[in-house]
Amino acid sequence: xxxxxxxxxxxxxxxxxxxxxxxxxxxxxxxxxxxxxxxxxxxxxxxxxxxxxxxxxxxxxxxxxxxxxxxxxxxxxxxxxxxxxxxxxxxxxxxxxxxxxxxxxxxxxxxxxxxxxxxxxxxxxxxxxxxxxxxxxxxxxxxxxxxxxxxxxxxxxxxxxxxxxxxxxxxxxxxxxxxxxxxxxxxxxxxxxxxxxxxxxxxxxxxxxxxxxxxxxxxxxxxxxxxxxxxxxxxxxxxxxxxxxxxxxxxxxxxxxxxxxxxxxxxxxxxxxxxxxxxxxxxxxx
Amino acid sequence: xxxxxxxxxxxxxxxxxxxxxxxxxxxxxxxxxxxxxxxxxxxxxxxxxxxxxxxxxxxxxxxxxxxxxxxxxxxxxxxxxxxxxxxxxxxxxxxxxxxxxxxxxxxxxxxxxxxxxxxxxxxxxxxxxxxxxxxxxxxxxxxxxxxxxxxxxxxxxxxxxxxxxxxxxxxxxxxxxxxxx
Numbered sequence: 357x358x359x360x361x362x363x364x365x366x367x368x369x370x371x372x373x374x375x376x377x378x379x380x381x382x383x384x385x386x387x388x389x390x391x392x393x394x395x396x397x398x399x400x401x402x403x404x405x406x407x408x409x410x411x412x413x414x415x416x417x418x419x420x421x422x423x424x425x426x427x428x429x430x431x432x433x434x435x436x437x438x439x440x441x442x443x444x445x446x447x448x449x450x451x452x453x454x455x456x457x458x459x460x461x462x463x464x465x466x467x468x469x470x471x472x473x474x475x476x477x478x479x480x481x482x483x484x485x486x487x488x489x490x491x492x493x494x495x496x497x498x499x500x501x502x503x504x505x506x507x508x509x510x511x512x513x514x515x516x517x518x519x520x521x522x523x524x525x526x527x528x529x530x531x532x533x534x535x536x537x538x539x540x541x542x543x544x545x546x547x548x549x550x551x552x553x554x555x556x557x558x559x560x561x562x563x564x565x566x567x568x569x570x571x572x573x574x575x576x577x578x579x580x581x582x583x584x585x586x587x588x589x590x591x592x593x594x595x596x597x598x599x600x601x602x603x604x605x606x607x608x609x610x611x612x613x614x615x616x617x618x619x620x621x622x623x624x625x626x627x628x629x630x631x632x633x634x635x636x637x638x639x640x641x642x
Numbered sequence: 643x644x645x646x647x648x649x650x651x652x653x654x655x656x657x658x659x660x661x662x663x664x665x666x667x668x669x670x671x672x673x674x675x676x677x678x679x680x681x682x683x684x685x686x687x688x689x690x691x692x693x694x695x696x697x698x699x700x701x702x703x704x705x706x707x708x709x710x711x712x713x714x715x716x717x718x719x720x721x722x723x724x725x726x727x728x729x730x731x732x733x734x735x736x737x738x739x740x741x742x743x744x745x746x747x748x749x750x751x752x753x754x755x756x757x758x759x760x761x762x763x764x765x766x767x768x769x770x771x772x773x774x775x776x777x778x779x780x781x782x783x784x785x786x787x788x789x790x791x792x793x794x795x796x797x798x799x800x801x802x803x804x805x806x807x808x809x810x811x812x813x814x815x816x817x818x819x820x821x822x823x
Contacts, residue, residue: 363804364804367800367803367807370807371778371785371803373785398815399807399808401811401814402760402807402810402811403779405759405760406760406775406778406779406810407779409760409761409779411669412673412677412685413669413672413673414669414685414689415682417668418671418672418689419664419668421690422690422697423661426697
Protein backbone atom coordinates (compact mmCIF):
# COMPACT_ATOMS: atom_id res chain seq x y z
CA UNK A 357 0.00 0.00 0.00
CA UNK A 358 1.51 3.31 -1.06
CA UNK A 359 1.61 6.49 0.97
CA UNK A 360 -0.90 8.12 -1.38
CA UNK A 361 -3.38 5.31 -0.82
CA UNK A 362 -2.86 5.55 2.94
CA UNK A 363 -3.36 9.33 2.75
CA UNK A 364 -6.63 8.81 0.86
CA UNK A 365 -7.82 6.28 3.46
CA UNK A 366 -7.00 8.81 6.18
CA UNK A 367 -9.18 11.41 4.45
CA UNK A 368 -12.00 8.98 3.90
CA UNK A 369 -11.82 7.90 7.52
CA UNK A 370 -12.31 11.52 8.59
CA UNK A 371 -15.45 11.62 6.50
CA UNK A 372 -16.64 8.25 7.81
CA UNK A 373 -16.36 6.69 4.37
CA UNK A 374 -14.31 3.62 5.38
CA UNK A 375 -15.70 0.26 6.25
CA UNK A 376 -14.79 -1.45 9.53
CA UNK A 377 -12.24 -3.69 7.79
CA UNK A 378 -10.63 -0.74 6.05
CA UNK A 379 -10.48 1.09 9.35
CA UNK A 380 -8.64 -1.77 11.06
CA UNK A 381 -6.15 -1.98 8.22
CA UNK A 382 -5.53 1.78 8.35
CA UNK A 383 -5.05 1.86 12.12
CA UNK A 384 -2.59 -1.04 12.00
CA UNK A 385 -0.53 0.82 9.39
CA UNK A 386 -0.57 4.04 11.42
CA UNK A 387 0.69 2.20 14.52
CA UNK A 388 3.69 0.96 12.57
CA UNK A 389 4.63 4.41 11.04
CA UNK A 390 4.93 7.44 13.35
CA UNK A 391 5.08 9.91 10.44
CA UNK A 392 1.82 8.63 9.06
CA UNK A 393 0.34 8.81 12.54
CA UNK A 394 1.45 12.44 12.91
CA UNK A 395 -0.09 13.36 9.56
CA UNK A 396 -3.30 11.60 10.50
CA UNK A 397 -3.49 13.47 13.79
CA UNK A 398 -3.01 16.84 12.06
CA UNK A 399 -5.72 16.11 9.55
CA UNK A 400 -8.04 14.94 12.31
CA UNK A 401 -7.34 18.16 14.21
CA UNK A 402 -8.26 20.25 11.16
CA UNK A 403 -11.44 18.28 10.65
CA UNK A 404 -12.41 18.75 14.30
CA UNK A 405 -11.81 22.49 14.03
CA UNK A 406 -13.98 22.63 10.93
CA UNK A 407 -16.72 20.74 12.71
CA UNK A 408 -16.49 23.20 15.59
CA UNK A 409 -16.87 26.32 13.49
CA UNK A 410 -19.30 28.68 15.26
CA UNK A 411 -22.76 28.78 13.67
CA UNK A 412 -23.04 32.36 12.49
CA UNK A 413 -26.49 33.94 12.49
CA UNK A 414 -27.59 37.05 10.58
CA UNK A 415 -28.05 40.14 12.75
CA UNK A 416 -31.55 40.71 11.32
CA UNK A 417 -34.16 38.72 9.51
CA UNK A 418 -33.21 38.61 5.84
CA UNK A 419 -36.66 37.37 4.85
CA UNK A 420 -38.32 40.32 6.52
CA UNK A 421 -35.95 42.67 4.75
CA UNK A 422 -36.80 41.28 1.33
CA UNK A 423 -40.54 40.76 1.89
CA UNK A 424 -41.51 44.17 0.43
CA UNK A 425 -39.51 43.33 -2.67
CA UNK A 426 -41.03 39.88 -2.86
CA UNK A 427 -44.57 41.24 -2.57
CA UNK A 428 -43.98 43.96 -5.10
CA UNK A 429 -45.31 43.62 -8.60
CA UNK A 430 -41.86 43.15 -10.02
CA UNK A 431 -41.23 40.00 -8.03
CA UNK A 432 -43.43 37.24 -9.45
CA UNK A 433 -43.60 34.29 -7.07
CA UNK A 434 -43.23 30.84 -8.42
CA UNK A 435 -46.75 29.88 -7.40
CA UNK A 436 -48.21 32.66 -9.52
CA UNK A 437 -46.07 31.57 -12.41
CA UNK A 438 -47.54 28.10 -12.09
CA UNK A 439 -51.04 29.55 -12.09
CA UNK A 440 -50.18 31.57 -15.16
CA UNK A 441 -48.94 28.44 -16.86
CA UNK A 442 -52.28 26.80 -16.11
CA UNK A 443 -54.10 29.75 -17.61
CA UNK A 444 -51.96 29.75 -20.71
CA UNK A 445 -53.82 26.96 -22.54
CA UNK A 446 -57.12 28.82 -22.18
CA UNK A 447 -55.44 31.92 -23.49
CA UNK A 448 -54.18 29.98 -26.47
CA UNK A 449 -57.67 28.66 -27.12
CA UNK A 450 -59.11 32.16 -26.94
CA UNK A 451 -56.40 33.33 -29.27
CA UNK A 452 -57.27 30.59 -31.71
CA UNK A 453 -60.98 31.40 -31.50
CA UNK A 454 -60.34 35.10 -31.94
CA UNK A 455 -57.84 34.61 -34.69
CA UNK A 456 -60.39 33.92 -37.47
CA UNK A 457 -62.22 37.14 -36.72
CA UNK A 458 -59.06 39.12 -36.85
CA UNK A 459 -58.03 37.29 -39.96
CA UNK A 460 -61.36 38.08 -41.63
CA UNK A 461 -61.03 41.71 -40.67
CA UNK A 462 -57.52 41.69 -41.92
CA UNK A 463 -58.58 40.10 -45.17
CA UNK A 464 -61.30 42.71 -45.59
CA UNK A 465 -58.85 45.48 -44.97
CA UNK A 466 -56.47 43.86 -47.41
CA UNK A 467 -59.22 43.71 -50.05
CA UNK A 468 -60.10 47.34 -49.45
CA UNK A 469 -56.50 48.39 -49.59
CA UNK A 470 -55.98 46.38 -52.76
CA UNK A 471 -59.05 47.91 -54.40
CA UNK A 472 -58.04 51.42 -53.39
CA UNK A 473 -54.55 50.85 -54.65
CA UNK A 474 -55.74 49.42 -57.95
CA UNK A 475 -58.17 52.28 -58.49
CA UNK A 476 -55.49 54.81 -57.67
CA UNK A 477 -53.12 53.15 -60.10
CA UNK A 478 -55.81 53.07 -62.79
CA UNK A 479 -56.61 56.72 -62.17
CA UNK A 480 -52.95 57.63 -62.46
CA UNK A 481 -52.68 55.74 -65.74
CA UNK A 482 -55.82 57.36 -67.12
CA UNK A 483 -54.65 60.81 -66.10
CA UNK A 484 -51.30 60.12 -67.62
CA UNK A 485 -52.90 58.94 -70.84
CA UNK A 486 -55.16 61.96 -70.92
CA UNK A 487 -52.25 64.29 -70.45
CA UNK A 488 -50.10 62.56 -73.01
CA UNK A 489 -52.98 62.41 -75.49
CA UNK A 490 -54.04 65.96 -74.74
CA UNK A 491 -50.44 67.11 -75.10
CA UNK A 492 -50.40 65.92 -78.69
CA UNK A 493 -53.77 67.42 -79.30
CA UNK A 494 -52.72 70.60 -77.60
CA UNK A 495 -49.73 70.81 -79.87
CA UNK A 496 -52.00 70.36 -82.81
CA UNK A 497 -54.45 72.87 -81.45
CA UNK A 498 -51.70 75.35 -80.75
CA UNK A 499 -50.29 74.85 -84.17
CA UNK A 500 -53.68 75.22 -85.76
CA UNK A 501 -54.62 78.16 -83.57
CA UNK A 502 -51.40 79.91 -84.34
CA UNK A 503 -51.67 78.96 -87.94
CA UNK A 504 -53.52 82.20 -88.68
CA UNK A 505 -50.71 84.15 -87.19
CA UNK A 506 -47.73 81.96 -87.99
CA UNK A 507 -46.65 80.56 -91.22
CA UNK A 508 -45.91 76.86 -91.34
CA UNK A 509 -42.28 75.83 -90.85
CA UNK A 510 -41.47 74.91 -94.45
CA UNK A 511 -42.58 78.29 -95.63
CA UNK A 512 -40.39 79.93 -93.05
CA UNK A 513 -37.44 78.01 -94.33
CA UNK A 514 -38.22 78.97 -97.88
CA UNK A 515 -38.65 82.58 -96.96
CA UNK A 516 -35.43 82.51 -95.03
CA UNK A 517 -33.61 81.40 -98.09
CA UNK A 518 -35.46 83.69 -100.40
CA UNK A 519 -35.69 86.89 -98.47
CA UNK A 520 -33.16 88.87 -96.56
CA UNK A 521 -31.67 87.15 -93.52
CA UNK A 522 -33.15 89.45 -90.89
CA UNK A 523 -36.52 88.24 -89.49
CA UNK A 524 -39.32 90.68 -88.91
CA UNK A 525 -40.18 91.31 -85.28
CA UNK A 526 -43.76 90.80 -84.21
CA UNK A 527 -47.29 90.31 -85.39
CA UNK A 528 -48.22 93.82 -84.44
CA UNK A 529 -47.61 94.91 -87.95
CA UNK A 530 -49.42 98.17 -87.61
CA UNK A 531 -47.06 99.37 -84.95
CA UNK A 532 -44.06 98.16 -86.79
CA UNK A 533 -45.26 99.73 -89.93
CA UNK A 534 -46.05 102.97 -88.17
CA UNK A 535 -42.60 102.96 -86.76
CA UNK A 536 -41.31 102.30 -90.18
CA UNK A 537 -43.42 105.14 -91.48
CA UNK A 538 -41.90 107.42 -88.93
CA UNK A 539 -38.47 106.39 -90.04
CA UNK A 540 -39.26 106.34 -93.70
CA UNK A 541 -38.71 109.97 -94.64
CA UNK A 542 -34.99 109.51 -94.86
CA UNK A 543 -35.32 106.55 -97.21
CA UNK A 544 -38.45 107.38 -99.05
CA UNK A 545 -36.65 108.96 -101.99
CA UNK A 546 -34.80 105.74 -102.63
CA UNK A 547 -37.96 103.71 -102.61
CA UNK A 548 -39.77 106.22 -104.71
CA UNK A 549 -37.09 105.98 -107.26
CA UNK A 550 -36.96 102.23 -107.44
CA UNK A 551 -40.54 101.13 -106.89
CA UNK A 552 -44.14 101.85 -107.60
CA UNK A 553 -44.64 100.68 -111.14
CA UNK A 554 -48.41 100.24 -111.49
CA UNK A 555 -48.25 96.64 -112.57
CA UNK A 556 -46.25 95.60 -109.55
CA UNK A 557 -48.63 97.26 -107.18
CA UNK A 558 -51.55 95.50 -108.73
CA UNK A 559 -49.89 92.13 -108.55
CA UNK A 560 -48.81 92.66 -104.98
CA UNK A 561 -52.25 93.73 -103.95
CA UNK A 562 -53.78 90.74 -105.64
CA UNK A 563 -51.28 88.40 -104.02
CA UNK A 564 -51.32 89.76 -100.51
CA UNK A 565 -54.94 90.54 -100.03
CA UNK A 566 -56.13 87.10 -98.98
CA UNK A 567 -53.15 86.45 -96.75
CA UNK A 568 -52.45 89.44 -94.57
CA UNK A 569 -54.74 92.37 -94.40
CA UNK A 570 -52.59 94.89 -92.50
CA UNK A 571 -50.02 94.90 -95.23
CA UNK A 572 -52.72 95.38 -97.78
CA UNK A 573 -54.17 98.32 -95.93
CA UNK A 574 -50.89 100.08 -96.22
CA UNK A 575 -49.93 100.35 -99.78
CA UNK A 576 -46.91 102.42 -99.01
CA UNK A 577 -43.42 101.19 -99.50
CA UNK A 578 -42.61 97.87 -97.78
CA UNK A 579 -40.01 97.78 -95.03
CA UNK A 580 -36.48 97.77 -96.13
CA UNK A 581 -34.28 94.84 -95.18
CA UNK A 582 -31.95 97.09 -93.26
CA UNK A 583 -34.67 98.22 -90.89
CA UNK A 584 -35.87 94.68 -90.44
CA UNK A 585 -32.44 93.59 -89.36
CA UNK A 586 -32.36 96.27 -86.72
CA UNK A 587 -35.56 95.00 -85.09
CA UNK A 588 -35.23 92.10 -82.72
CA UNK A 589 -36.60 88.81 -83.94
CA UNK A 590 -39.85 87.72 -82.36
CA UNK A 591 -40.36 84.10 -83.16
CA UNK A 592 -42.91 82.74 -83.86
CA UNK A 593 -45.35 85.57 -83.78
CA UNK A 594 -44.26 87.65 -86.68
CA UNK A 595 -43.11 84.91 -88.96
CA UNK A 596 -46.12 85.07 -91.19
CA UNK A 597 -45.69 88.68 -92.05
CA UNK A 598 -42.04 88.47 -92.77
CA UNK A 599 -42.21 86.15 -95.73
CA UNK A 600 -44.72 88.37 -97.34
CA UNK A 601 -42.61 91.40 -96.83
CA UNK A 602 -39.53 89.57 -97.89
CA UNK A 603 -41.34 88.24 -100.86
CA UNK A 604 -42.59 91.69 -101.62
CA UNK A 605 -39.17 93.19 -101.33
CA UNK A 606 -37.60 90.35 -103.23
CA UNK A 607 -40.31 90.58 -105.83
CA UNK A 608 -39.68 94.26 -106.20
CA UNK A 609 -36.00 93.63 -106.50
CA UNK A 610 -36.66 90.92 -109.00
CA UNK A 611 -38.89 93.19 -110.94
CA UNK A 612 -36.24 95.76 -110.96
CA UNK A 613 -33.57 93.29 -111.89
CA UNK A 614 -34.91 90.34 -113.85
CA UNK A 615 -38.24 91.22 -115.23
CA UNK A 616 -41.28 89.11 -115.96
CA UNK A 617 -39.73 85.63 -115.73
CA UNK A 618 -38.78 85.98 -112.15
CA UNK A 619 -42.13 87.55 -111.45
CA UNK A 620 -43.94 84.55 -112.81
CA UNK A 621 -41.83 82.10 -110.81
CA UNK A 622 -42.24 83.99 -107.60
CA UNK A 623 -45.86 84.48 -108.17
CA UNK A 624 -46.11 80.72 -108.43
CA UNK A 625 -44.28 80.39 -105.15
CA UNK A 626 -46.56 82.96 -103.62
CA UNK A 627 -49.55 81.11 -104.88
CA UNK A 628 -48.26 77.92 -103.33
CA UNK A 629 -47.73 79.75 -100.08
CA UNK A 630 -51.15 81.21 -100.24
CA UNK A 631 -52.59 77.80 -100.80
CA UNK A 632 -50.75 76.55 -97.74
CA UNK A 633 -51.96 79.48 -95.72
CA UNK A 634 -55.45 78.94 -96.90
CA UNK A 635 -55.20 75.33 -95.86
CA UNK A 636 -54.02 76.43 -92.45
CA UNK A 637 -56.85 78.88 -92.19
CA UNK A 638 -59.26 76.17 -93.09
CA UNK A 639 -57.78 73.99 -90.44
CA UNK A 640 -58.13 76.76 -87.93
CA UNK A 641 -61.71 77.24 -88.88
CA UNK A 642 -62.27 73.53 -88.45
CA UNK B 643 -44.89 21.41 9.56
CA UNK B 644 -42.43 19.33 7.54
CA UNK B 645 -40.22 20.77 4.84
CA UNK B 646 -41.70 18.70 2.00
CA UNK B 647 -45.21 19.79 2.87
CA UNK B 648 -44.14 23.42 3.10
CA UNK B 649 -42.57 23.16 -0.33
CA UNK B 650 -45.70 21.68 -1.86
CA UNK B 651 -47.90 24.36 -0.30
CA UNK B 652 -45.55 27.10 -1.44
CA UNK B 653 -45.46 25.71 -4.94
CA UNK B 654 -49.27 25.61 -4.99
CA UNK B 655 -49.40 29.33 -4.24
CA UNK B 656 -49.53 29.52 -0.45
CA UNK B 657 -47.71 32.76 0.30
CA UNK B 658 -47.44 32.06 4.04
CA UNK B 659 -45.93 28.66 3.42
CA UNK B 660 -43.47 30.20 1.02
CA UNK B 661 -42.37 32.80 3.58
CA UNK B 662 -42.11 30.15 6.29
CA UNK B 663 -40.01 27.97 4.00
CA UNK B 664 -37.67 30.87 3.35
CA UNK B 665 -37.36 31.52 7.07
CA UNK B 666 -36.40 27.91 7.67
CA UNK B 667 -33.46 28.08 5.27
CA UNK B 668 -32.45 31.65 6.02
CA UNK B 669 -29.73 30.84 8.57
CA UNK B 670 -28.08 28.05 6.64
CA UNK B 671 -28.01 30.23 3.50
CA UNK B 672 -26.40 33.06 5.39
CA UNK B 673 -23.88 30.77 7.11
CA UNK B 674 -22.68 29.21 3.91
CA UNK B 675 -22.43 32.59 2.24
CA UNK B 676 -20.59 33.98 5.20
CA UNK B 677 -17.89 31.28 5.23
CA UNK B 678 -17.55 31.26 1.47
CA UNK B 679 -17.36 35.02 1.02
CA UNK B 680 -15.55 35.77 4.28
CA UNK B 681 -17.42 38.86 5.51
CA UNK B 682 -20.82 39.77 6.87
CA UNK B 683 -21.93 42.38 4.35
CA UNK B 684 -21.27 40.26 1.30
CA UNK B 685 -22.93 37.36 3.08
CA UNK B 686 -26.08 39.42 3.72
CA UNK B 687 -26.25 40.59 0.13
CA UNK B 688 -25.72 37.08 -1.17
CA UNK B 689 -28.28 35.63 1.22
CA UNK B 690 -30.90 38.15 0.08
CA UNK B 691 -30.19 37.34 -3.53
CA UNK B 692 -30.40 33.62 -2.83
CA UNK B 693 -33.73 33.91 -1.06
CA UNK B 694 -35.18 36.03 -3.84
CA UNK B 695 -34.06 33.50 -6.41
CA UNK B 696 -35.61 30.69 -4.42
CA UNK B 697 -38.82 32.70 -4.10
CA UNK B 698 -38.97 33.17 -7.86
CA UNK B 699 -37.77 29.74 -8.97
CA UNK B 700 -39.37 27.46 -6.45
CA UNK B 701 -41.63 26.09 -9.17
CA UNK B 702 -38.58 24.68 -10.93
CA UNK B 703 -37.57 22.61 -7.91
CA UNK B 704 -38.27 18.89 -8.23
CA UNK B 705 -38.31 16.48 -5.34
CA UNK B 706 -35.77 14.24 -7.01
CA UNK B 707 -33.01 16.23 -5.33
CA UNK B 708 -32.69 17.15 -1.69
CA UNK B 709 -34.08 20.60 -1.01
CA UNK B 710 -30.99 21.65 0.97
CA UNK B 711 -28.78 20.55 -1.91
CA UNK B 712 -30.88 22.60 -4.34
CA UNK B 713 -30.63 25.60 -2.03
CA UNK B 714 -26.87 25.24 -1.61
CA UNK B 715 -26.47 25.07 -5.36
CA UNK B 716 -28.11 28.46 -5.61
CA UNK B 717 -25.86 29.71 -2.82
CA UNK B 718 -22.74 28.58 -4.62
CA UNK B 719 -23.92 30.17 -7.88
CA UNK B 720 -24.64 33.48 -6.19
CA UNK B 721 -21.30 33.39 -4.38
CA UNK B 722 -19.49 32.71 -7.64
CA UNK B 723 -21.27 35.68 -9.16
CA UNK B 724 -20.11 37.75 -6.20
CA UNK B 725 -16.55 36.58 -6.67
CA UNK B 726 -16.66 37.56 -10.32
CA UNK B 727 -18.19 40.94 -9.61
CA UNK B 728 -15.69 41.60 -6.85
CA UNK B 729 -12.81 40.64 -9.11
CA UNK B 730 -14.08 42.97 -11.86
CA UNK B 731 -14.53 45.94 -9.55
CA UNK B 732 -12.36 46.07 -6.43
CA UNK B 733 -9.89 43.53 -5.17
CA UNK B 734 -8.06 45.62 -2.56
CA UNK B 735 -9.90 44.34 0.47
CA UNK B 736 -9.88 40.73 -0.65
CA UNK B 737 -6.77 39.88 1.34
CA UNK B 738 -6.02 43.05 3.26
CA UNK B 739 -7.67 46.14 4.67
CA UNK B 740 -10.52 44.19 6.20
CA UNK B 741 -11.68 46.46 8.99
CA UNK B 742 -13.76 44.41 11.39
CA UNK B 743 -16.95 45.89 12.74
CA UNK B 744 -16.93 45.35 16.50
CA UNK B 745 -20.69 45.14 16.68
CA UNK B 746 -21.23 42.33 14.22
CA UNK B 747 -21.09 38.59 14.18
CA UNK B 748 -17.42 38.50 13.39
CA UNK B 749 -16.61 39.51 16.98
CA UNK B 750 -18.23 36.37 18.30
CA UNK B 751 -15.91 34.32 16.12
CA UNK B 752 -12.86 36.30 17.15
CA UNK B 753 -13.51 35.30 20.77
CA UNK B 754 -12.13 31.88 20.07
CA UNK B 755 -8.58 31.79 18.74
CA UNK B 756 -8.88 28.45 17.02
CA UNK B 757 -11.92 29.46 15.05
CA UNK B 758 -10.11 32.64 14.07
CA UNK B 759 -7.18 30.67 12.70
CA UNK B 760 -9.30 28.16 10.86
CA UNK B 761 -11.50 30.90 9.46
CA UNK B 762 -8.50 32.75 8.18
CA UNK B 763 -7.13 29.53 6.75
CA UNK B 764 -10.42 28.86 5.00
CA UNK B 765 -10.21 32.32 3.49
CA UNK B 766 -6.87 31.37 1.98
CA UNK B 767 -8.23 28.33 0.19
CA UNK B 768 -9.16 28.41 -3.45
CA UNK B 769 -12.82 29.16 -4.03
CA UNK B 770 -13.75 25.66 -5.17
CA UNK B 771 -12.00 24.10 -2.15
CA UNK B 772 -13.70 26.59 0.13
CA UNK B 773 -17.12 25.72 -1.18
CA UNK B 774 -16.54 22.01 -0.78
CA UNK B 775 -15.32 22.45 2.80
CA UNK B 776 -18.25 24.68 3.71
CA UNK B 777 -20.79 22.28 2.27
CA UNK B 778 -19.11 19.34 3.90
CA UNK B 779 -18.66 20.73 7.41
CA UNK B 780 -21.22 23.51 7.76
CA UNK B 781 -24.06 22.03 5.76
CA UNK B 782 -23.10 18.43 6.50
CA UNK B 783 -23.60 17.26 2.94
CA UNK B 784 -22.22 13.98 1.66
CA UNK B 785 -19.84 13.67 -1.28
CA UNK B 786 -22.70 12.96 -3.65
CA UNK B 787 -24.76 15.88 -2.42
CA UNK B 788 -21.79 18.22 -2.76
CA UNK B 789 -21.26 16.91 -6.26
CA UNK B 790 -24.90 17.65 -7.10
CA UNK B 791 -24.82 21.06 -5.47
CA UNK B 792 -21.67 22.18 -7.25
CA UNK B 793 -22.36 20.20 -10.42
CA UNK B 794 -19.01 18.44 -10.13
CA UNK B 795 -17.95 14.81 -10.54
CA UNK B 796 -17.81 12.78 -7.35
CA UNK B 797 -14.07 12.14 -7.58
CA UNK B 798 -13.45 15.81 -8.14
CA UNK B 799 -15.35 16.61 -4.97
CA UNK B 800 -13.29 14.11 -3.02
CA UNK B 801 -10.10 15.46 -4.49
CA UNK B 802 -11.06 19.04 -3.63
CA UNK B 803 -11.99 18.10 -0.11
CA UNK B 804 -8.89 16.09 0.58
CA UNK B 805 -6.60 18.77 -0.82
CA UNK B 806 -8.48 21.44 1.10
CA UNK B 807 -7.98 19.62 4.37
CA UNK B 808 -4.32 19.09 3.57
CA UNK B 809 -3.82 22.78 2.83
CA UNK B 810 -5.69 23.76 5.97
CA UNK B 811 -3.54 21.44 8.01
CA UNK B 812 -0.40 23.00 6.58
CA UNK B 813 -1.71 26.52 7.13
CA UNK B 814 -2.69 25.83 10.73
CA UNK B 815 0.67 24.21 11.38
CA UNK B 816 2.36 27.34 10.10
CA UNK B 817 0.10 29.46 12.33
CA UNK B 818 1.14 27.43 15.35
CA UNK B 819 4.74 27.98 14.40
CA UNK B 820 3.99 31.71 13.97
CA UNK B 821 5.18 31.79 10.36
CA UNK B 822 2.14 33.35 8.72
CA UNK B 823 0.36 36.32 10.18
